[in-house]
Amino acid sequence: MGDQAEKIMGDQKEVAREIHSTLYSKRKDAQKNVIEKYFDVNAVFEDPLVSVQGHDKIIRQFILLATMFLNITPEVHSITDTEEAGNHHIVCIDAFIKYRLPLKLLFIRHEIEVHTITRFEFNEQQKIVKHEDVWSLKDVLESLPIIEFIYSGFWRRCSGLITNQLVILVQETIKAWKHEL
Numbered sequence: 800m801g802d803q804a805e806k807i808m809g810d811q812k813e814v815a816r817e818i819h820s821t822l823y824s825k826r827k828d829a830q831k832n833v834i835e836k837y838f839d840v841n842a843v844f845e846d847p848l849v850s851v852q853g854h855d856k857i858i859r860q861f862i863l864l865a866t867m868f869l870n871i872t873p874e875v876h877s878i879t880d881t882e883e884a885g886n887h888h889i890v891c892i893d894a895f896i897k898y899r900l901p902l903k904l905l906f907i908r909h910e911i912e913v914h915t916i917t918r919f920e921f922n923e924q925q926k927i928v929k930h931e932d933v934w935s936l937k938d939v940l941e942s943l944p945i946i947e948f949i950y951s952g953f954w955r956r957c958s959g960l961i962t963n964q965l966v967i968l969v970q971e972t973i974k975a976w977k978h979e980l
Contacts, residue, residue, distance in 0.1 A: 812878050815890040815919050818927070822861050823873040823896050830861045839926040846932040857930070870899040883920070887928070892917040911942040 920929040
């Protein structure tokens with residue numbers, strides 16, 4: 800790889816860090832500006848719950864986050880990058896993002912911490928064509944007040960028992976069916 804390519808990749812890592820810290824913040828105007836500046840007009844944003852395309856729709860997703868929470872704080876642990884076929888460049892950011900809920904109730908956690916892997920795909924024009932956030936629904940549910948107890952203490956255990964019994968039922972049905980033949 801040439802010196803120019805290495806410089807561009809290094810620059811994209813810094814750009815990705817800037818974009819990430821802006822998007823995961825409460826700065827709504829800055830979010831809009833960074834999306835309009837660094838994202839391709841047909842860029843796609845995806846996470847486990849949504850998939851949207853275009854500046855306006857992506858902006859709305861991050862403004863919604865900024866509106867829902869009192870504070871949003873990203874803590875970046877690492878940034879890696881690689882080149883992909885078609886001259887696209889991928890930058891991945893491994894971070895914990897803390898979301899502070901608007902209500903603080905007695906004995907209920909008011910901050911949600913979500914381990915997130917953010918993947919930015921840059922095209923040849925150095926614009927982001929895809930922004931994907933990967934995070935665990937389990938981690939989110941276990942950090943939500945009240946839902947944490949229902950999900951961890953009840954739902955997952957019941958689901959395990961039910962699926963276990965379903966497997967036994969299917970196995971026994973197959974055995975009985977084979978025995979009949």
